[in-house]
Amino acid sequence: MTRTLLALIRRDFRLAIRSGGGFGLPLVFFLSVVVMTPFAAGPDLPLLARIGPAILWIGALLATLIGLDRLFAADAEDGSLDLLFGTPAPLPLLVLAKCAAHWIVTGLPLAAIAPLLGLMLNLPPEALGAVALTLLLGTPALTLLGAIGAALTVGLRRGGLLLPVLVLPMTVPVLIFGVSATNALILGTEAGPALSMLGALGLASLVLAPLAAAAALRASQS
Amino acid sequence: MSRLKASTPKSTSRPMIALANPARFNSISGRLLPWLTALTVIVLTAGLYQAFFVSPADYQQGETVRIMFVHVPAAWLSMFGWTLMSIASLGVLVWRHPLADVAAEAAAPIGAAFTLIALVTGSLWGRPMWGTWWEWDARLTSVLVLFLMYLGVIALRAALDEPSRAAKLVAILTLVGFINIPIIKFSVDWWNTLHQPASVIRMDGPTIHPDILVPLLVCAVGFTLLFVTLHLVVMRTELIRRRLRGLQRRAAEAR
Numbered sequence: 001m002t003r004t005l006l007a008l009i010r011r012d013f014r015l016a017i018r019s020g021g022g023f024g025l026p027l028v029f030f031l032s033v034v035v036m037t038p039f040a041a042g043p044d045l046p047l048l049a050r051i052g053p054a055i056l057w058i059g060a061l062l063a064t065l066i067g068l069d070r071l072f073a074a075d076a077e078d079g080s081l082d083l084l085f086g087t088p089a090p091l092p093l094l095v096l097a098k099c100a101a102h103w104i105v106t107g108l109p110l111a112a113i114a115p116l117l118g119l120m121l122n123l124p125p126e127a128l129g130a131v132a133l134t135l136l137l138g139t140p141a142l143t144l145l146g147a148i149g150a151a152l153t154v155g156l157r158r159g160g161l162l163l164p165v166l167v168l169p170m171t172v173p174v175l176i177f178g179v180s181a182t183n184a185l186i187l188g189t190e191a192g193p194a195l196s197m198l199g200a201l202g203l204a205s206l207v208l209a210p211l212a213a214a215a216a217l218r219a220s221q222s
Numbered sequence: 223m224s225r226l227k228a229s230t231p232k233s234t235s236r237p238m239i240a241l242a243n244p245a246r247f248n249s250i251s252g253r254l255l256p257w258l259t260a261l262t263v264i265v266l267t268a269g270l271y272q273a274f275f276v277s278p279a280d281y282q283q284g285e286t287v288r289i290m291f292v293h294v295p296a297a298w299l300s301m302f303g304w305t306l307m308s309i310a311s312l313g314v315l316v317w318r319h320p321l322a323d324v325a326a327e328a329a330a331p332i333g334a335a336f337t338l339i340a341l342v343t344g345s346l347w348g349r350p351m352w353g354t355w356w357e358w359d360a361r362l363t364s365v366l367v368l369f370l371m372y373l374g375v376i377a378l379r380a381a382l383d384e385p386s387r388a389a390k391l392v393a394i395l396t397l398v399g400f401i402n403i404p405i406i407k408f409s410v411d412w413w414n415t416l417h418q419p420a421s422v423i424r425m426d427g428p429t430i431h432p433d434i435l436v437p438l439l440v441c442a443v444g445f446t447l448l449f450v451t452l453h454l455v456v457m458r459t460e461l462i463r464r465r466l467r468g469l470q471r472r473a474a475e476a477r
Binding site: 148152153155156158159162165166168169170172173212215216219220 | 315363364367370371373374377378381382387390391394395397398399401402405
């Protein structure tokens with residue numbers, strides 16, 4: 001079964017980097033959000049430093065949604081989703097494997113590039129690592145919650161429009177604790193509780209989101 | 223009608239099973255509805271009369287405290303609506319109760335309306351009390367998120383064509399969203415924010431003076447009755463709409 005899951009991760013990863021557009025697109029979007037902010041808020045460096053963690057988190061949250069509508073829709077269209085239903089591995093685990101592949105292609109690069117963008121936003125040096133760390137902890141939860149929305153809208157022609165409306169309200173707790181943990185790390189105050197909550201949200205969505213997404217996939221295929 | 227009656231289940235001893243038949247639900251709710259409507263009007267009139275003419279103005283907040291008699295029941299019903307939808311969703315997914323999806327669909331717009339009322343009255347109350355129309359505090363923000371989730375559920379159902387698939391998918395989304403309900407309930411206890419902490423339902427009893435508490439409770443019962451009455455009416459309408467849709471499809475196939 002482990003082989004099945006690893007094969008699925010490898011397949012999705014290859015598809016993402018070879019099919020063009022999928023890989024790197026969230027990064028470009030992330031960069032665009034960060035670039036647009038100084039135009040809207042004004043090139044005031046102290047202000048940018050203060051709201052920098054929030055901008056980076058919002059940018060990462062929105063960038064995670066990119067391509068999420070194709071997470072199951074592409075498989076549903078070419079029929080490989082029906083084949084996945086037929087494999088002996090339980091569907092929630094397969095969903096988890098697909099989420100892992102999607103996270104490696106989107107969430108991980110977002111967390112990796114965040115320090116660089118933080119530099120552009122005049123964040124202090126100690127904040128760069130903090131943003132990368134909290135994004136590393138938080139983006140898996142965002143991907144997993146997004147998978148629920150992707151599974152709910154898999155059969156819809158305009159699913160890509162509906163997906164953010166369904167997913168964004170669910171991501172509010174992750175956003176709150178992600179930003180508050182980042183700010184605590186920057187200011188040097190007690191960051192433990194917020195970081196623990198972020199980890200707890202990640203673990204809870206690791207367990208519950210694949211179940212919900214698998215149920216939604218079954219319901220939309222039948 | 224005769225077609226529906228023919229499929230009446232044999233065991234009618236358990237009330238939920240008995241109500242599972244749409245025709246039976248129709249006849250029972252039809253008989254219940256006039257009484258429920260009358261009761262709603264009586265309790266709501268009594269509650270609002272007490273709230274606006276009898277109860278004293280608050281020593282701190284003056285006359286604006288009367289917004290509370292609409293605001294608090296609306297806020298409680300915004301959570302009640304989602305809880306009702308969550309129970310109905312369990313009915314859809316676990317017991318496959320034929321009326322559960324009708325109940326879930328009917329509750330969504332009513333719950334959304336009460337959530338909007340809670341937000342608007344809260345804003346009107348916040349202006350004189352806090353000096354601001356909107357404050358990004360935990361309770362306000364989480365209720366706003368609840369309103370967005372109501373809109374999401376309604377949008378998802380509107381986007382799906384096939385009723386049985388829509389029923390299951392909306393049920394899953396509703397159950398996922400239920401996580402927000404305890405967050406709203408306890409947000410004022412977990413975070414120290416502008417919104418006042420719980421003062422009616424608490425371990426050591428209410429902290430409100432009886433002169434205000436009694437009309438508030440009467441209003442809460444009245445608005446809850448209003449919710450239940452509206453819910454039954456919308457459920458009956460929805461059943462008719464679904465039967466009509468079925469008949470239209472059959473007519474189209476026969477042609």
